[in-house]
Amino acid sequence: MMRPAATAEAIVDALRQGLVALDASQRVVMANPAFCEMFQTDPTAIQGKSLFAIHDGVLDIPELRIVLEDSLPSGMPSAELEIRPTLPHVGKRVLRVRARRLHHVLLVIDDITERERQAEALRGSEARARAILNATADGIITTDLHGVITMWNPAAERIFGYTTDEALGRKVTMLMPSSQDSPQKSAIEHGDDHGGFIAWFRDAVPRIIGQTAREVVGRRKDGTRFALELAVSQFYDEKGLRFVGIVRDITQRRHADDDERQRLAELVRVHRVSLVSELGVSLAHEVSQPLAAIVNTLGACARNIREGKGTKKDLLHLVNRAINESLRASEIVRNLREMARGRPLQRQDLDLRALIERVIHLIARHRERHHIGLRLALGDEPLQIHGSAVELEQVILNILQNAIESILESRRSHREIAISLSKIADDKLVEVAVRDTGVGIPSSSMERLFEPLFTTKPSGIGMGLAISRSIVEAHGGRLWVAPGEHNPGATTVRLTVPLAPQTTRPGRTRRRNVA
Ligand SMILES: Nc1ncnc2c1ncn2[C@@H]1O[C@H](COP(=O)(O)OP(=O)(O)O)[C@@H](O)[C@H]1O
Ligand SMILES: [Mg+2]
Known part of the structure; x- marks a missing residue:
């Protein structure tokens, strides 16, 4: 059995805190190993020395003097004092000091430098995180495993209309339209119960994490619904698994996209009208031909009837001819x-x-009247694509119109347009190439062809190629112009459009080795 004094001594020696006993003049009576270690000294060196003299006075700190000299009541521990001395060999430390006057004054010293540093780092990263949370335009919301909101930033306030106080502690489901207020189910809701929602959230997380955000429907405090982009991630904090959702109000972007589409659609329409009215002049002329033929045929018919000439069969023949011309x-x-x-x-x-054939047909007379030949290599199978027929017809029409105008300008004897169609890129794309024997394009204009309003024609509008390119790109294809390969000075306009995924037809299935 240890004597009480020995027990106390053992405890003092084992303490991780530095402990020093002082007499009434603050001279060291005893110091434990932790204290000696802390101050890089040994008990004999400081025995009987003033505390304030150790290491040329590293502990000679005014606050500490006040505590020790005047105001230390008997028996009561002092308030905690934090001091930041620079210690020999170890440098600047943060020490927490408590003093107590018993028989001697006992000084307990805690080295909290590391703890402080960690807290500091945490405060720093917390402050950084806070600043980001407050400044970001994206709503950032964290929830616990049960969908209860645990954090809510100012952007989330703006986006959803709930203040932080209103949002914290409530279920994240309030941000999603319930099935009552949306007849068609939105992507984010899954079942009406919160459990179902949470299950969705939990299931979705592994799938969403690391993936790009998805578009979902959100509900504001006032009940209005809006489009938002949601990215979800998960993390652990001291309370366990948490979800963080980053939301962005994309209503504005949606509007901008719609505006852009509408502007293009309007431009396309205006351009189409101008294109057709240009063609119209020559097409009006074409219409007058069948009309004249009809007048002639029916005139002959009337004459025959009046004069009692011709058989019934002859008359029928003339009437049929008139009908055909009318149809034309x-x-x-x-x-x-x-x-x-x-x-x-x-x-x-x-x-x-078929689309290209329709456009060719539309301008056939116009082309023939100007004695422009046509060479076709359209293949013999349909080429299925997915797109807008009106828009793509306009693209082809514009390219052919440009080709004709260029040929008319050139006055060369070889007047020909060649159109070819081919599958490229492992049958993923179809390429249309339109070559003409016209004036060609000087390299100085090459770069500007697709600029809106760029034209070299006295009455040109300069929108054709610009609009055509937007249309083709909106179809996932490309449109470009290359100087004619076979004919110096001639031009080839090429465009690609993705082919629709092949539906396998019996007997025509092509097998490929899949690596
Ligand atoms: N096949 C072509 N041959 C020569 N130049 C062409 C051809 N296609 C287009 N260009 C040039 O590109 C310009 C822009 O064409 P486009 O955008 O259709 O406008 P526009 O036909 O109203 O001038 C034309 O003015 C012409 O200089
Ligand atoms: Mg044009």
């Missing part, structure tokens, strides 16, 4: 009108080859 005229007019008006803009599955 009305078809020209109808094509023109449809082209100008534009059928409703819709993406649909369509055959690009």
Whole structure:
């Protein structure tokens, strides 16, 4: 059995805190190993010395003097005092000191430098995180495992209309439209119960994490619904698994996209009208031909009837001819009108080859009248793509119109437009190439061709290629111009459009080795 004094001594020696006993004049009576270690000294060196003399006075700190000399009541521990001396060999430390007057004055010293440093770092990163949370335009929301909101930043206040106080502690489901106020289910809700939602959230996290944000529907405090982009991630804090959702109000962006689309659609429409009215002059001329033929045929018919000449069969033949000419005229007019008006803009599955044939047909007379030949290599199978027929017809029409105008300008004897269609890029794309024997494009204009309003024609508008390129790119393709390869000075305009994924037809299935 240890004597009480020995026990006390053992405890003092084992303490990790530095402990020093002082007499009434602050001279060291005893110091424990932790104290000696802290101050890089040994008991004999400081025995009987003033505390304030150790290491040339590292502890000679005014606050400490006040505590020790005057105001230390008997028996009561002093308030904690934090001092920051620079110690020999170890440098600047943060020490927490408590004093107590018993028989001697006992001084207990805690080295809290590391703890301080960690707290400091934490405060720093917390302050940084706070600053980011407050400044970011994205709503940042954290929830616990049960969907209860544990953090809510100012942007989330702005986006959803709930203040931080209102949001904290409530379920994140209040931010999502419930099935009552949305007949069609939004992507974010999954079942009406919160449990279902949380399950969705939890299941979704592994799938969403590391992926780009997805668009979902949100609900503001006032009940209005809006489009938002949601990215979800997870983390652990001292209370366990947490989810963090980063939300961005994309209503504005949606509007901007819509505006952009509408502007383009309007531009496309205006351009189409101008394109058709340009063609219209020559097409009006085409219509007058069948009309004249009709007048002649029916005139002959009337004459025959009046004079009692010709058999019934002859008369029928003349009437049929008149009917055919009428159909031809009305078809020209109808094509023109449809082209100008534009059928409703819709993406649909369509055959690009048939589309090109329609446009060729539309300008056939115009082309023939100017004695321009046509060489076609359209292949013999339909080429299915997904897109807007009206828009793509306009692109082809514009390219052909440019080709004709260029040929008319050149006055060369070889007048020809060649159109070819081919599958490229492992049958993923179809390429249309339109080559003409016109004036060609000087390299100085090459770069500016696609600029809106760039034209070299006296009455040109300069929108054709610009609009055509936007249309083709909106279809996931490209449009570019290369100087003619076979014919110096001639031009080839090329465009690509993605082919619709092949539906396998029995007997025509092509097998490929999949690596
Ligand atoms: N096939 C072509 N051959 C020569 N130049 C062309 C051809 N296609 C387009 N260009 C040039 O590109 C310019 C812009 O064409 P476009 O955008 O259709 O506007 P516009 O036909 O109203 O001038 C034309 O003015 C012309 O200089
Ligand atoms: Mg043009």
